[in-house]
Amino acid sequence: MKGQSMKSRLAVLLLAVVTCVLTLPVPQASASSAVRYTNPIAEKRADPHIFKHTDGFYYFTATVPEYDRIVLRRATTIQGLATAPETVIWRKHSSGEMAAHIWAPEIHFINGKWYVYFAAGRSDDIWRIRMYVLESSSANPVTGSWTERGRITTPWDTFSLDASTFVNNGVRYLIWAQQEPGISTNSNVYIARMGANPWTITGATTRLTVPTLSWETRGYKVAEGPAVLQRNGKIFLTYSASATDANYCLGMLTAPASANLLNAASWTKSPNPVFATNATTGQYGPGHNSFTVSEDGQSDVMVYHDRNYRDISGDPLNDPNRRTRVQKVYYQADGTPDFGIPVADGPTPVRLRSYNTPDRFVRHWEYRAKLEAAVSPLADSQFKVVPGLAGSGTVSLESANFPGYYLRHRDMELWVDRSDGGTQFRNDASFTQRAGLASSSAASFESLNLPGRYVRHSNGLVNLQAVSDAQGRADATFVLE
Template identity: 45%
Template sequence: MGDTNLKFNEPWILQRADPYVVKSDDGWYYFTASIPTYDRIALRRSKTLYGLKDAEEVTIWTKHKTGPMGDHIWAPELHFVMGKWYIYFGAGEAENKWALRPYILECQGSDPMKDEWVEKGIPKAAKDDEFSFKAFSLDATVFENKGRWYYVWAEKVGVGRQISNLYIAEMENPYTLKTVQVLLTTPDYDWERVGFWVDEGPGVIKRNGKIFLTFSSSETGIAYCVGMLTADENSDLLDPRSWDKSRYPVLKSDEEKGIYGPGHNSFTVDEDGNDIMVYHARTESVIVGDPLYNPNRHAFLMPIKWDNDGNPVFSFDNEIGR
């Protein structure tokens, strides 16, 4: 049986935004997230999912004092790719914290908690790609399908306040892209355009012959919400037409539940194999100061239900076994 202490849709790990959980092949659960000081990357490990709540947090990397990777250390994700552990994260420069770019760390051993991490820098774009990582870009995730690895990230384009789009490319190796970027989604709808025009924070789950890619939209306050793209696992994932975008957000603030600004999620399974969404949200509707620097975005857990068509149902009422 799984962990009977699991509690859903309430604060789980406090003041940890952009939460990412991965269950390794040997059964360990790992957790990482944005830390409110935005100055380091830390990991937790537990034999149970809920045990991550009280697990020791180990800092495995700290921001640089000058230059790139010197500020705004954001949204780290831990992935086992092509035989090694990697961390994908976003970072600004010490002298310009808004010069955000994606970066990669490579673990030199099999234990991500204890072994050395080496900086691999900004991912290398494909030879013919003149655009990727030239502007504000972050929130990378990676996933495998049919033996191919894909890299998905957010990057801003345009003038003025700019627009954050999501792009995809196939990977040559864990830190090099094989193909030119392809636009997956741009903020088309009103729920993606509150405060800022933003699509970011991609997360991937594969079930029932489909690939579901969630993403987060709008400013980071109570308007923050989750949208979704769906593709057939046998389709060409580098063809934008393969992806169907849900017309409305699949998860948004619920005043009755007291959950505000749900977003930037990842997916894992509990000890019994039930699908779990790990997301951050707030418990207050009025935010003190700039939402980005208010630390009260907490990690939550939500069981995922599946409808008759094999699509995920995200609800704050979800419980395992119901």
């Protein structure tokens, strides 16, 4: 009798433990593979440049709207730059050279020292823009002292700006924009080898591109702001084109990393802009970008500026509201970067990659949710993970290129529909994000109003289904990236 009582008590205790475990909240999936930030990173900061250093810090500089100083921030994360204190490391001269139009600073670490490249005009001619360099040997460039190393001399004493630098196959190059005598453009993009120091070029100068296409010549004939992305055995050089209003956009040149980069024939120009205004997401005139890497070093991140309105009063150069923004760079099957569209303000979107068919992504096609590879346009497969429309600790998946449209279930089918604000829609478009049913490092999405049913792919379509076996668990698991 006593033994039976003990067994009963143990059974009750075991049942209580099991019940407790079963009712514990399931942890959310790890977001280690998802690069997510909140835009904008900085208001009234144009021509942004972010450099990740080996000391664990990101360094951020940009053009200020007063055009009178160079500022620098640092933080251990890209998002941290949004609230990091800002220090003025250099101010314009009171007269003469470097006394006006302090533009487009970039910070680089070369041979154990810090360098800032920037453009500046003169007090007696503010449009006599030339390129200059600062140097610091301090470990922390934010608090260190800076020395002026003077002007970068190029073959022509003409309007020049937007110097940047990169190394390929052991050779350091300078790239920049300049107005070349005899060519009726505002600026073209050039490349040359660096010489004995980081403010001197040597040897031949090569003109890489001249703005001739319609999207490069709106308002002004401009190719400026070159930036380099080195991936997949190639050099991708982006540049900004047209006037600095809503027409501003990015073009791209591509060369094999093994090619002679000083041979213009090594480079191929994309026939269309690779990044441009998107009225649907409310982003206008994206451009003057740079590239950095995510905190885990696994993803490239594009840094750029734009405005959140189209119409500008007066000269765009006098409008102070260009903002610094960031978003992840994706790659096509051939290794070419796909920048997508400038995403809406707020949290940056992710893609839902199938766990068991890793070359395929959830995307919308005529508003139906499908699973496909090689999605074009990229934004059809991007979703913002936002607080659930129905609340209660849920999430909703908002379309990146159709803001206000959400992934929701209709008769167990998944569609991307515009929210009508009603209770039914809010419930249909809300999910509990759980650790992946097939992998805790991924994610699964359980319906709020139909518990036990998950977002799951089947025969190329995405539906809401119950999960009862290993196949179902794999079909209902997605990697956020």
